[in-house]
């Protein structure tokens with residue numbers, strides 16, 4: 551079983567109106583991390599969310615959390631429902647966005663996507679002879695731009711901060727930076743449209759030189775999704791999953807304990823056996839054979855009205871929120 555770390559929230563400070571800096575400390579030695587690593591944290595809603603680690607030592611991780619107004623509430627609960635001194639559970643950090651050695655780098659960040667790139671920039675600048683890099687940081691306005699003071703102190707000419715003021719016509723034009731492939735490695739993290747733009751403009755680069763960090767590779771709930779009913783292996787009452795709710799959320803709201811980590815269909819922690827139903831598998835982990843018997847509760851849903859899971863139903867329902 552994956553080891554869980556109990557971290558104490560030592561400090562929580564705003565970086566902008568929506569982005570908060572969290573310092574998490576532990577009494578036990580924490581795993582070492584490399585630039586680009588992220589930390590799965592259980593939020594007060596019970597949902598796991600992943601946050602890039604911007605600084606670390608053997609007893610402390612620092613992360614930045616954006617309160618997503620349109621999100622499903624996990625990060626919002628972390629920002630609004632935690633107080634210093636509170637304990638939070640985290641899983642071991644992971645890194646699917648490693649900083650590889652390269653002669654030069656182009657970092658492209660949008661909004662909260664600055665966090666893994668900032669840890670990379672800090673790591674490069676800590677070297678005796680830092681390689682050249684350019685960081686392009688796109689945000690809506692100066693007020694929504696975290697880490698402005700630190701960015702202002704970076705070597706002259708290495709940072710471009712661009713504000714689009716919410717107007718897509720004012721988006722940064724990456725083409726001049728991407729037109730001619732060379733020895734640089736590109737690292738990009740930010741909202742979907744920004745990453746799509748960079749993907750489109752970097753298709754002619756060597757694949758191994760272009761790196762993306764996407765914490766939500768699978769959209770858990772989509773606009774056209776419909777409600778469905780879950781039945782269980784025993785005679786527990788059927789459970790309704792709303793159109794805007796994941797199976798995992800519905801199970802937890804009913805009092806079921808279901809493990810999870812990525813909550814985006816990539817790790818397999820939330821896999822559950824099922825007995826019947828037409829499953830819309832949306833994960834990126836299960837094999838075709840496994841999909842005949844299992845589903846991932848964080849992203850998969852029923853194509854029809856009903857799914858029957860091969861697990862006992864939750865007996866003790868939590869009170870309605």
Ligand code: FES
Pocket residue numbers: 809810811812813814815816817818819820821833835846847848849
């Ligand atoms: S929690 Fe990772 S696949 Fe569901």
